[in-house]
Amino acid sequence: MTYLNLSGQTPTQHMMDQDAHAKAEAGRLYDIAKGHIDREEYKTANPIIENILTLHPTHIGAMELKAISAYTFGDTETALYIAREIKKLQPLYPGVDILIGRILVKAEQYPEAVTTLEPALAKQPYDEGFSALSRAYFYLGQKPKAEESLRRAMAITPDKAEHIYMYLSYLYQVTETNDPHFARLHKLISESPTDMNSAYLHYALFKAFQDIGDYDRAFESLQVGAHAKRKAIHHQSGHLERWMDDIRTYFSADFFENQHIQGYDTEQPVFILGMPRSGTTLLEQILHAHPDISGIGEERRLSELITEFSSLPEYDGKPYPLRRSRSGAYLPPQAIGREYMHFMNKTGNSAKRIVSKSIAHRLWAGMSSLIFPGARYIHIHRDPMDMCLSCFATNFTGAAQGYTYDLAELGTHYKTHTRLIAHWNDVLPGRILNVRYEDIVKDTETQARRILGFLNLPWDDRCLEFYKAEKSVSTASVDQVRQPIYDRSVGRWKKYEKHLAPLIEALKE
Amino acid sequence: MLTQTISPLAMASLQDLPGNELVRRFNDLFSRSQFEPAFDVACAEVMRYPALEYAAKRAALAVQKIEMRGFHPLYKQAIVHCFQALTIEHRHFMFAWLALMTFDPLHRPLMNLMDAEDENDFDRKIDWKTIRPCVMDPFFQLGIRKLMVADIPFELLLTRLRRFVLTAHKTGSILTADDLPFLCALSEYFYEHEYAAIETPSETDLISGISEKSDDISLAVLGCYRLLHPYPQAQKRALDKNLSGDIKTLLSFHVIDRNEEADIKKNIPALTTIDDAISKNVADMYEDNPYPRWRGFDLPPVLYPVPRSEILVAGCGTSKWVVQTAMTFPNVHITGIDLSRSSIAYGVRSARQVGAFNTYFAQGDILKLDQMDKQFDLIESSGVLHHMKDPDAGFKQVVGRLKPGGRMFIALYSELGRQSIVECRKLIAEKGFSITPEGMRQFRADIISLPDEDPLKQIAMRRDFFSLSECRDLVFHIQETRYTIEDLKNLLNRHNLTFLGFREQAKALQEKYISLYPDDPRMTNLDNWEKFEQAFPLTFANMYQFVCCRREEENTPSEGFAQIDACKFFSIGRTI
């Protein structure tokens, strides 16, 4: 008996034809998806990529697009898996090792990234590959190698603003007024770059002028750079501050008096609260040096869990302010605690105390205190002029800390922040220790002893030699934590005093 | 029939996949009803992300659809992780757990004890050294702690183990502090089942011998037979600051939760007066034993930010429905009322723990609802009205609290669906079992000793048979009215209500109905349902769970209800 379908084909024939159709269709879809990825339209591209992979599960091009898209969304796990699958299928596929290396850098797996990227780039030089390698070396504390890698990136694409910025800001010290970098920067600036590139170039210029002690011109460049950055990230002023006020009013004293939420029972978590550039990294490093403490740096896991999954009913007529996600997923506080603790223990080696220092912790304190009734908080305070200037002088990654690119706004933000912290101190009595950056710098031991007492841990001398600890650090203050404490940054704002009128004004009550 | 046997190779390759890919595959397989491979994928995800609630949720979804026919250590490990999840109903894993216990070579010595003919035979066969590795297995311990295992052979096994433990403890030297995890687990099992299993006079004697001891082993053993709350040494130990581990967990159920409920009870507002004689009796009955006990439950995976609807739960009991609904609709206000302050206290405590503070609880009699003036978009009253002397009077009161266009979710006993229960009630009346823990234990023991073919024994297929308060509600209730569809029609007519459909029905059942009555696509014709129930008498073995509203208001739901309805969270009538 033969099977005949309506078109008169035998089943195998039919399947072969289907296969050919599928291949052709996959090819057509690939061109469309590629177009979307090139235009950075990832959301549109993703379903098309999935379609291709359904038709043709080992379509290398589509797999690569999927890896790039996952990488861009921060899903380094998927990106890495797919890139490695490509390598298994076609070990010689050009660029696959570099792709893997770049993903590893994004996943903060620096040593593996280096061993992947070095041989791959030797075979096939590629500027983005070198800059990723430079980043890996930098976070591993190997500055000369970081510098060399970046130079090689710049040799391939000399005009890439981001690379010049990284080079001048972190790796190279200008010593004289006729350094050729000045001319380069001025030339590139005159070629009407995009806002983002203009920001990179002006921040680079700021650093160069500061290196040679020309503070007026340095500040001038900084202002132009900050303005460009603010435009580039489409910052909306006031949003964050309104949100902070909403958080403060929802988590009222009355709220805490009337709730009995069951949290996750542990004393491990320690959250550092502070503004950017207030010394949170220094504080974390001092604590991390203690054998019973593990610092897990600036992680986003708690932020993700809270904004994606947390919810509480309205309280006193006010809606729960922390949830940001429109997706329906929901987890009660105790379950969030369980997931987060699993992450913390994995990253922090199940230490007795695990310190997390995300800038966002100040927003979550109300909720995290419910999730972890045994968590402790350390608030670090720093002279507002020094801190705000340091914020203003920093080109933060991406759109983060958008309020720092305008002096007046920064002043307002600082006041909102102070109100919020004062509020947490009121409603979470006994759970927050307040320390001052300047005190830590002046007398580290006294402050460290005070903090360890608060954490209920014994004294350990290693806290004073924290800069010897072997560990990669990935924050804007990466450069300083490799050095012993220095007080150069205390009072630095005085050099720029005459330019800071808008900040001084905003800080007034 | 679906069976589950794993291919270790398949699992190994699954475990390399990134999380998002596992989720994608699970959704794909599950939506195509490929439940076995879907369960494998979920287990792989659980192994990779042991603390991820949503991975455990996926495993729980799939495990209900399969029949476990083989053993693989990975299933065991995955299920152990799932037991730690906080937002799923652990009971979903019961059948898989029982199957794995049966097939697991480690548990053979323990499971072999199930063949013991009687107590003496059991005592001859048991050897502590060989069964200790079984009872110390976390898989076993978590199972008996969390599953509310509803299985007669298993209950017998644990009851005999309990007697063994008690005797061993008395003679000393066998049990040590290392055995506490097992003793606490065993104790939690009997606590959760409210000591439904019968105890022999010799056990009663032995218990009185340890009832004043304050060491942890004695407390755990005592907890296998008695609620520890009234014992002063348990109170003292529970408040010990340095308490940790299993004994802490155990005492938090036995003592801490109970203390909190006692505190809450003092402050429950009274919404109405209670002076009806039956109401008073019912209140007393539930006062000792809040019904039903529940712990974990499936927290909805989705949230619906519906603004401002008002829901009333008339006869909320221990409020599982209240808490679940409150968490699903965080901006909706839910009022729960009940006669029993104990039950309400249980609900308040549970609502507090998860932060469901959009709930309001009060003690009140449904017969007196007209003493309140608030009206509601949705009123839920499940398994309540048929316990009233005059259900019509209750019905009238409930309808009176409905906003124009409001809806009611009602559940009532079905005469046909409860035939086997009616037989049991007859037996109880004949033999004169009293509505006391002893009477109920005796009744259960009688049923358990029946031969498997005896139709009366069917009652043991019901989960409710396995805990005292649920068993009491199932067969011992002092007041119950059963309905036929004909009665339902008359009831709705008397109160000028329109029938809008049955709730919570399996898809297969709906398909059967549609194939029989294709011209009733909305499935609201009660004449059809009458014939349907005659043909399939166990359709409403649970209850008639239905939705109704005032006549002429079918097409004009209240604003608040329309918003809830639009979420499609509640299955009303036909689910497509």
Ligand SMILES: C[S@@+](CC[C@H](N)C(=O)[O-])C[C@H]1O[C@@H](n2cnc3c(N)ncnc32)[C@H](O)[C@@H]1O
């Ligand atoms: C079988 S339980 C059902 C509880 C809950 N609806 C459920 O489904 O889990 C019946 C409840 O109705 C309550 N009840 C009975 N008569 C009542 C009345 N007249 N007024 C208020 N509650 C009543 C009882 O106290 C008991 O908690």
